[in-house]
Amino acid sequence: MSAACWTPDVEECRLAPRINFENQPSGRANALPLLSAIAFKDTRRLIQSKYSPREESVLTRLAPDVDVLRDLFQTENRTNERLEAELGLLPGIGPQELVVNVPYASVINAAFTHAHPAGTRFSGPFRGAWYAAKSIQTAQAEVIYHATVSLAEVGKFKDEITCDEYLADFIGQFHDLRTSQKFAAALDPASYKVSQTLGQTLFLVGSLGLVYPSVRHIGGVCLVCFRPALVAHVRKGRTFRFRWTGTPNPSIEPVSGSLK
Secondary structure, three states: OOOOOOOOOHHHHHOOOOOOHHHOOHHHHHOOOEEEEEEEEEEEEEEEHHHOOOOOOHHHHHOOOHHHHHHHHHHHHHHOHHHHHHOOOOOOOOHHHOOOOOOOHHHHHHHHHOOOOOOEOOEOOOOOOEEEEOOHHHHHHHHHHHHHHHHHHHOOOEEEEEEEEEEEEEEEEEEEOOOOOOOHHHHOOOOOHHHHHHHHHHHHOOOOEEEEEOOOOOOOEEEEEOOHHHOEEEEEEEEEEEEEEOOOOOEEEEOOOOOO
16 A cells, blocks of 8 residues: 555545544554644634635536526536535545534535545545644645745746635644654655555544644644544634745735635
8 A cells, every 4th residue: 555645445434433542552552643632722724715615606607597507516516526425425535424514514524525636744635634723824834835836846936826714623632743753754844655654544543633743834833633523613714815926935915805
């Protein structure tokens, strides 16, 4: 199994056991990061505004009449991974894990169903996770890093994006990488190979997620949550504009009219 691109078994993903880590054999327990009881309020996640939900679908503005609109929605639904998960069609997450009847349920579910094709730091390409930071500065640093890498690949630092801020609260026992050097390789700024293997291991034994030092913002703290139901009290915050004008360092400004 490739550590950088793992495919979890469907039933393992949907029915991951809840393990009492304190009662694990010493060898198994020592192979895992320590657990910390956390109560993080107002964590920050930035999502590009074009992916934020709108009361009116963009398809409504594109379609010239009702019949065309109906066809467009059917096509969209066939290719929407969140909707596929609701129907049990995705290998990494089942419909019983998705949240319903809570504010911004679609935003929460999308984080887990729209996985990056190459995976992210602690999650693979078949199941996403909710990543957040304890401060807006750390969340911004993460956005800047990834967007700047993409611009560097095309050799032109000229772009503008807006990102919406989503706040969420987390309470529970999370594995913690902040105080041990044993798992330093999982924080490699240039590779996700070790971190995805660690994330897979923790997910399959029932971990709720990880707290870890930000790799992109010195002194910052990040969190990854593996379970949709634990992403609590989600609410929308401000909107920020990131503008690159020829250098890798963008300007950042709040968009007029967004929350303060």
